[in-house]
Amino acid sequence: MSELATERLYNGIVVDVLTLVRCSKEEKAIAYEIINLFPVLRVKWEPRQKKIKLTPLEQSFSPDTDSALRFFIQTRCKAFPARSLRKDKRKLVNLNLLYCRDDRFLDGEAHKSFTINLSSSGAFLHTMEDFRLGEKIWLRFLEFADQAPIEATVCWSLSWGVSRCIPGAGVKFEALSESQKQDLERIVNL
Numbered sequence: 614m615s616e617l618a619t620e621r622l623y624n625g626i627v628v629d630v631l632t633l634v635r636c637s638k639e640e641k642a643i644a645y646e647i648i649n650l651f652p653v654l655r656v657k658w659e660p661r662q663k664k665i666k667l668t669p670l671e672q673s674f675s676p677d678t679d680s681a682l683r684f685f686i687q688t689r690c691k692a693f694p695a696r697s698l699r700k701d702k703r704k705l706v707n708l709n710l711l712y713c714r715d716d717r718f719l720d721g722e723a724h725k726s727f728t729i730n731l732s733s734s735g736a737f738l739h740t741m742e743d744f745r746l747g748e749k750i751w752l753r754f755l756e757f758a759d760q761a762p763i764e765a766t767v768c769w770s771l772s773w774g775v776s777r778c779i780p781g782a783g784v785k786f787e788a789l790s791e792s793q794k795q796d797l798e799r800i801v802n803l
Contacts, residue, residue, distance in 0.1 A: 619697050619698045620697065621697060622695035622696055622697050623651060623695060623696070623697070624651075624652070624690035624691065624693050624694075624695045625651050625652040625653065625654070625685065625686070625689055625690035625693060626647055626648070626651045626652070626653050626654075627653075627654045627656060627682075627685075628644065628648065628653055628654070628655050628656070629656055629657065629658050630655050630656065630657050630668055631657055631658060632658070643698075646698065646703075647698065650696075650698065651693065651696075652685070652689040652690055652693050652776050652777070652778065654671060654681065654682070654685040654689075655667075655668040655671055656668060656671070656678075664678075665678055665682075666678065667681055689776050689777075692772075692775045692776060693771070693775070693776055693778070694746070694769045694770065694771065696768070696769045696783070701732035701733055701734045701735070702732060702733075702801065703730040703731065703732045703737075704730060704731055704732070704800070704801050704803075705729070705730050706728060706730065706731050706800060706801075707727045707728055707729070708727060708728045708731065708736075708754050708755070708756050708800070709725075709726075709727055709754070709755040709756065710725075710726050710727060710728065710738065710752050710753060710754050710755065711723040711724065711725060711726070711752070711753045711755070712724050712726055712738065712740070712750050712751065712752050712753075713750065713751050713762070714748075714749075714750055714751075715751070716751045716762045716764065718751065718753065718762060723753075724740065724742070726738050726739055726740050727739055729779060729781060731797070731800065731801060732801060733794075733797055733798060733801055734785060734786055735765070735768070735783065735784050735785040735786055736752075736765075736783075736784055736786075737781055737782070737783050737784075738752075738781050738782055738784065739779060739780065739781045740780065740781050740782055741773050741780055742782075743770055743772050744767040744770040744782045745767065745770070746767060746768070746769065746770070747766060747767065748766070748767045749764060749765070749766060749767075749787075750765050750767060750782075750784065751763065751764055751765070752765055752784070754793075754796070756796070756800075757792070757793055757796045757797075758792055758796060759790050759792040759793050759796070761790060761793070763786055763787075763788070763789060763793060764786075764787040764788050765784035765785060765786050765787060766784060766785045766787055767782050767783070767784055768783045768784060768785050769782070769783045770782045770783075
């Protein structure tokens with residue numbers, strides 16, 4: 614599951630709750646990372662009836678399995694940009710940052726934000742702004758000693774109100790100074 618999740622792109626995940634309960638500790642860690650990153654439909658497989666049933670949480674949105682699956686795919690998955698699981702270890706950490714679409718950080722053009730998670734190669738930052746895939750932005754982490762702008766590429770963006778996920782942008786760092794790399798590694802490996 615982990616290999617597939619890092620090599621292929623997905624718009625959403627259907628999770629069998631009983632399988633999740635019975636899986637190993639390592640598999641649960643991967644599953645919960647996926648659950649926190651993608652739209653998820655939680656279901657229960659009924660082996661006697663050979664049928665998918667909805668969990669009570671999902672039944673509150675739709676009492677009928679077929680319509681729930683249709684709604685999940687057409688509404689939640691189609692609106693979610695396809696992506697893979699990250700290859701680098703992510704840490705749930707909130708760092709204060711400023712981001713700008715221009716590396717000069719002109720007065721009034723920088724936006725205040727914070728990270729939801731962080732790795733040595735990128736971050737997920739909270740924002741209400743929409744970004745295009747491949748768009749370049751520049752970041753300044755307030756907690757870093759080196760305040761030089763860090764160039765980053767937007768790998769995916771999730772708009773506000775589209776799904777039950779936190780709106781923001783997943784970015785990949787393009788260039789870090791040695792000091793910024795050290796600050797990043799120290800935070801990620803705490």
